[in-house]
Amino acid sequence: MDHIVLVGASAAGLTAADTLRREGFTGTLSLVGDELRIPYDRPPLSKQVLAGDWEPHRSALRREADLQQLRMDLRLGCRATGLDTAERVVTLADGDRLGYDGLIIATGLRPRHLPFGHDLAGVHVLRTLDETLTLRAQLQAGPRVVVIGAGFLGSEIAATTRGLGLDVTLVDVEATPLARQVGTFVGGLVADMHRDHGVRLCMGRHVTGMSGEDGRVTAVTLDDGTRLPADVVVVAIGSVPATEWLAGSGIPLGDGVLCDRTCQAAPRVYAAGDVANWPHPAAGGRVRLEQRTNATQQAITAARNLLSGPEQAVPYTPVPFGWTDLYYTKIQTCGWCPSDATVDIVDGDPEAHRFVALYKVDGRVVGALGWNNARALRAYRSQLAVSVAA
Amino acid sequence: MKILIDEGKCVGAGTCVLAAADVFDQRDEDGIVVLLDDDPPHALLPQVMDAAARCPALAIEVVE
Numbered sequence: 001m002d003h004i005v006l007v008g009a010s011a012a013g014l015t016a017a018d019t020l021r022r023e024g025f026t027g028t029l030s031l032v033g034d035e036l037r038i039p040y041d042r043p044p045l046s047k048q049v050l051a052g053d054w055e056p057h058r059s060a061l062r063r064e065a066d067l068q069q070l071r072m073d074l075r076l077g078c079r080a081t082g083l084d085t086a087e088r089v090v091t092l093a094d095g096d097r098l099g100y101d102g103l104i105i106a107t108g109l110r111p112r113h114l115p116f117g118h119d120l121a122g123v124h125v126l127r128t129l130d131e132t133l134t135l136r137a138q139l140q141a142g143p144r145v146v147v148i149g150a151g152f153l154g155s156e157i158a159a160t161t162r163g164l165g166l167d168v169t170l171v172d173v174e175a176t177p178l179a180r181q182v183g184t185f186v187g188g189l190v191a192d193m194h195r196d197h198g199v200r201l202c203m204g205r206h207v208t209g210m211s212g213e214d215g216r217v218t219a220v221t222l223d224d225g226t227r228l229p230a231d232v233v234v235v236a237i238g239s240v241p242a243t244e245w246l247a248g249s250g251i252p253l254g255d256g257v258l259c260d261r262t263c264q265a266a267p268r269v270y271a272a273g274d275v276a277n278w279p280h281p282a283a284g285g286r287v288r289l290e291q292r293t294n295a296t297q298q299a300i301t302a303a304r305n306l307l308s309g310p311e312q313a314v315p316y317t318p319v320p321f322g323w324t325d326l327y328y329t330k331i332q333t334c335g336w337c338p339s340d341a342t343v344d345i346v347d348g349d350p351e352a353h354r355f356v357a358l359y360k361v362d363g364r365v366v367g368a369l370g371w372n373n374a375r376a377l378r379a380y381r382s383q384l385a386v387s388v389a390a
Numbered sequence: 391m392k393i394l395i396d397e398g399k400c401v402g403a404g405t406c407v408l409a410a411a412d413v414f415d416q417r418d419e420d421g422i423v424v425l426l427d428d429d430p431p432h433a434l435l436p437q438v439m440d441a442a443a444r445c446p447a448l449a450i451e452v453v454e
Contacts, residue, residue, distance in 0.1 A: 018443060041448065043401070061448065293403060293446045300443065323401055330402060330421065374402040374421020381404070 008106030009033025012273030015299035036077035109239035117210035143231030150177035154236035262313035335367030409441035
């Protein structure tokens, strides 16, 4: 194999590059990314970077010197626009065509938008570093902030902006924050925490419209008629896999790039990170994980499998792991924490703001959640690993 | 081999402990990484490199 192309220059793409070099690949390595900035990490964006505690360069995934050591043909500010798997060519927005012997797709996600409001100044999404810096600049005027969507990202943005002393309202269609991610028991504890810190919650409410004046947002309207005055609105209602460029390529697409259990989507084509969808034996079907840890772990497996060839490729069967930081609380999950699971506290006490909860479906443990209890959670993670392997 | 830790970046995922339990642990109170051995035997290098590669916060630097 002489030329490997990696499309997507974030955590998964860069980890794949690292892995290929560490495993001895000496050929040409092209890394294509649609942003101009050198690759950076996303978890700090909604926290340290948005708060202004970290300057942007601290979120860089590699120092310049380390990037150079990877000896890459780095194509930043350049979008991949098409793929021909028969000719083995990736086409780029600047007209270039990159031939490949191996390809790893790591194009991640694009934020979902509401059907209205995004044409108004003051209405933001947060996925990129530039979007974060734009939002951060807007927060310096001390505005009234409405965050739409109380999943991980929306909850973090609400906590961070409240930490800056701003007037913050958090809106979601679910009964509690994080309801879809970890269920309403833990979601209720998160709701209490937001209220204790002075965030206004509007749960179980749909946003029906936004109004503006002179092209700038002034209010968000809810389905019960509530009108929330707003100078800044952040829409955090989830994301969709960035696969438009693969339309017509023959790569199987659904909720992301549909891979086999070894992360292979077509001969010599693998996918990793937020965009990859593959069958996981412990999940009983296909999964796609939007977790930072998955970007790294899956990229390592995909890169190794690409080099080893399909005969030696190993299945990718991770124990999913994610985390969020809200105020002074770290919440970590491993395995699956579905909203319909039974939740048992097995260590510590929610009253003491430190515990581990096990999630059971049909009497079987499928996941664990740690609340300010990282070290204790690790023991349960290992148990889940055994049950995945069994 | 020298191992450098950036505690300010560590997110307490514990991935390093799963990769190299002889070298890394976590503080009980907040899960932040604890270095058990800042100059481990060379035989552990593959595990330590794997721990650094898998750290979701890039908080571990290995100087060979």
